Amino acid sequence: MGSLLNSVRSPKDLQQLTPEQLPQLCAEIREKIIQTVSTNGGHLASNLGVVELTVALHRVFHSPEDKIVWDVGHQAYTHKMLTGRLDRIGTIRTRGGLSGFPNRQESPHDPLTSGHSSTSISAALGIFKAKELKGDAGHVVAVIGDGALTGGLAYEGMNNAGRLHKNFIVILNDNKMSISRNVGSMARYLARIRTKPSYFRIKGNIENTLDHIPGVGRPFRHALTKSKSILKQLLYNSTIFEDMGFYYYGPFDGHDTEKLMEVFQNVKSIPHPVLIHVLTRKGKGYSYAEENPKAFHGVSCFNVETGKAVTAAGSFSSVFGSKLCSLASEDERICAITAAMQEGTGLSVFSQKYPERFFDTGIAEEHAVTFAGGLACGGMLPVFAVYSSFLQRGYDQLIHDVSLQRTKIVLAVDRAGIVGEDGETHQGIFDAAFLKTIPGITIYSPSYYDELQSSMRQALYDCDGLAAVRYPRGEQLFRPFDFHGSRKAYCLYGNESADIALITYGRLFSNACQALSLLKERGIEARIIKLNRIFPIDREAIREALKAKAVFFFEEGIAQGGIGEHFSFLLNQAAYQGRFYLRAINGFVPHETMMQALEQLGLSAGEMAELIVSECSD
Numbered sequence: 001m002g003s004l005l006n007s008v009r010s011p012k013d014l015q016q017l018t019p020e021q022l023p024q025l026c027a028e029i030r031e032k033i034i035q036t037v038s039t040n041g042g043h044l045a046s047n048l049g050v051v052e053l054t055v056a057l058h059r060v061f062h063s064p065e066d067k068i069v070w071d072v073g074h075q076a077y078t079h080k081m082l083t084g085r086l087d088r089i090g091t092i093r094t095r096g097g098l099s100g101f102p103n104r105q106e107s108p109h110d111p112l113t114s115g116h117s118s119t120s121i122s123a124a125l126g127i128f129k130a131k132e133l134k135g136d137a138g139h140v141v142a143v144i145g146d147g148a149l150t151g152g153l154a155y156e157g158m159n160n161a162g163r164l165h166k167n168f169i170v171i172l173n174d175n176k177m178s179i180s181r182n183v184g185s186m187a188r189y190l191a192r193i194r195t196k197p198s199y200f201r202i203k204g205n206i207e208n209t210l211d212h213i214p215g216v217g218r219p220f221r222h223a224l225t226k227s228k229s230i231l232k233q234l235l236y237n238s239t240i241f242e243d244m245g246f247y248y249y250g251p252f253d254g255h256d257t258e259k260l261m262e263v264f265q266n267v268k269s270i271p272h273p274v275l276i277h278v279l280t281r282k283g284k285g286y287s288y289a290e291e292n293p294k295a296f297h298g299v300s301c302f303n304v305e306t307g308k309a310v311t312a313a314g315s316f317s318s319v320f321g322s323k324l325c326s327l328a329s330e331d332e333r334i335c336a337i338t339a340a341m342q343e344g345t346g347l348s349v350f351s352q353k354y355p356e357r358f359f360d361t362g363i364a365e366e367h368a369v370t371f372a373g374g375l376a377c378g379g380m381l382p383v384f385a386v387y388s389s390f391l392q393r394g395y396d397q398l399i400h401d402v403s404l405q406r407t408k409i410v411l412a413v414d415r416a417g418i419v420g421e422d423g424e425t426h427q428g429i430f431d432a433a434f435l436k437t438i439p440g441i442t443i444y445s446p447s448y449y450d451e452l453q454s455s456m457r458q459a460l461y462d463c464d465g466l467a468a469v470r471y472p473r474g475e476q477l478f479r480p481f482d483f484h485g486s487r488k489a490y491c492l493y494g495n496e497s498a499d500i501a502l503i504t505y506g507r508l509f510s511n512a513c514q515a516l517s518l519l520k521e522r523g524i525e526a527r528i529i530k531l532n533r534i535f536p537i538d539r540e541a542i543r544e545a546l547k548a549k550a551v552f553f554f555e556e557g558i559a560q561g562g563i564g565e566h567f568s569f570l571l572n573q574a575a576y577q578g579r580f581y582l583r584a585i586n587g588f589v590p591h592e593t594m595m596q597a598l599e600q601l602g603l604s605a606g607e608m609a610e611l612i613v614s615e616c617s618d
């Protein structure tokens with residue numbers, strides 16, 4: 001049998017297939033997903049779960065006139081293959097290749113660049129309103145997972161969309177999983193409605209019956225559908241979605257392509273917001289992923305036969321998790337909070353050891369910060385472990401609900417700096433710049449595991465108010481053999497009498513050390529001022545920098561408002577007469593390996609040395 005997938009070069013080609021061919025198409029898509037992710041890494045289980053759903057969507061809706069907005073966007077591989085990107089799917093998440101997420105720059109079939117959770121309904125509503133204002137035709141569909149539905153933004157979107165009197169479609173892809181098992185009362189609620197018979201049918205039957213009762217039937221049906229009464233709930237088995245202004249249909253088997261197509265076709269003509277509840281299995285079709293969807297949510301390369309991945313020897317996240325456990329054994333006030341990233345942030349052991357002091361808020365970073373603030377008001381010592389890029393969500397809460405309260409919480413900011421293959425939505429390049437604006441904050445940026453451990457203790461006990469410890473994704477880099485981790489706010493490395501000073505912090509210290517060796521080979525002496533506490537900057541570190549004739553600041557973070565810019569301001573205030581160079585990040589950083597990105601940004605050892613040679617050669 002020839003490949004059906006190869007014959008689909010656009011959604012229009014999909015229309016040419018017969019319904020009988022769709023199961024084979026889905027099987028081919030699954031095979032392609034498994035093969036691609038096993039080579040490139042990526043989000044396996046979520047993508048395997050939405051194959052039939054995506055095929056059904058593209059059979060019924062006509063992208064790009066109809067807009068399909070994927071929440072988070074980690075599950076859009078089938079969508080990419082069906083919308084003209086099959087040839088490039090093997091390049092996904094690699095330099096210059098397809099993004100692992102929908103991307104507006106990549107295809108007209110991606111109406112929204114995404115990566116962060118719970119944005120789909122709000123964005124889809126905006127797209128819908130823009131269409132309406134411009135008189136453009138076409139449907140708008142948001143596809144949101146049950147995990148993403150734990151994010152408050154989704155409800156803000158529904159709250160507005162529920163007032164529409166036009167067709168607007170939300171598909172809830174319910175697989176009972178966030179990355180870990182989904183948590184919270186909405187997850188419990190979905191579990192309850194999953195077990196009820198299809199609401200589509202019940203509702204239809206009741207309305208039919210009422211319509212046939214002469215005189216009172218129709219007005220009563222009308223009143224009933226508009227009401228939020230208990231009677232309606234009893235009769236209709238009504239859902240929260242109905243109460244928010246949506247027609248609710250489901251639950252449906254999300255792997256039954258034909259049924260899904262029938263439902264989508266039916267709801268297309270309803271002049272009202274509609275929520276279709278679809279049940280899928282995360283990891284569907286690959287037994288290792290079905291059995292352990294958590295382990296196959298996001299994976300690096302793996303062996304398809306054995307399901308085994310190459311695992312790193314250690315990581316900052318796991319060192320953080322162990323250290324927090326030991327600190328919590330000494331201090332009963334310590335609580336750990338995650339916003340649906342228990343595994344990624346290294347908190348799994350803590351959650352088992354101290355279940356009563358462990359809190360998973362769901363994908364709700366804003367709530368997590370305010371909740372941590374509340375715990376602190378109540379006398380606890382909360383540690384919120386969160387990826388740098390997701391913490392962006394909690395900025396106002398940090399100011400209003402923590403700093404302003406003069407309470408103490410600790411942020412364990414994981415994935416700080418370049419994250420690599422997830423690309424521009426996930427890079428942790430803004431945290432140092434935005435955190436340092438918050439009154440009273442202390443920020444540590446350890447380079448190695450032992451420094452992370454000591455920074456944790458310092459953040460908890462050596463400073464008042466809000467403190468952050470930020471560290472990168474993955475393993476520590478090469479460490480100069482004669483370097484010992486330091487608890488000081490800064491430390492010095494290299495030739496103390498050198499006129500050239502490299503200043504840096506965090507992971508880049510390793511590269512700076514290598515740059516120092518490269519410079520030495522070329523007869524250039526230099527020293528490094530390594531900042532351990534990056535905010536507030538120690539006055540002594542400024543005095544050390546003042547001794548140099550040329551200062552080169554290297555920063556794995558955004559230049560504008562970053563630590564380097566602030567350092568230069570402090571040097572200026574101290575009437576520094578030498579030269580100051582800042583090499584930091586400008587704008588978004590695309591997907592490629594972490595090492596490739598550092599090279600590209602001029603932050604590899606070689607690039608650092610080149611800059612210094614070119615600026616300091618006579």
Ligand SMILES: Cc1ncc(C[n+]2csc(CCOP(=O)(O)OP(=O)(O)O)c2C)c(N)n1
Pocket residue numbers: 046049072074075115116117144145146147148149173175177178179282339340341363365390393
């Ligand atoms: C703001 C934000 N916080 C956390 C994440 C990390 N994250 C990505 S996918 C995911 C789980 C999403 O679950 P769901 O929407 O149900 O999709 P599924 O993977 O189950 O298909 C999480 C927590 C994120 N992308 N954005």
Ligand SMILES: CC(=O)[C@@H](O)[C@H](O)COP(=O)(O)O
Pocket residue numbers: 043072074115297298344415419422473
């Ligand atoms: C889609 C998403 O936001 C997460 O799955 C993220 O990709 C995880 O990143 P890590 O691989 O760094 O844990």
Ligand SMILES: [Mg+2]
Pocket residue numbers: 145146147148173174175176177178
């Ligand atoms: Mg889910």
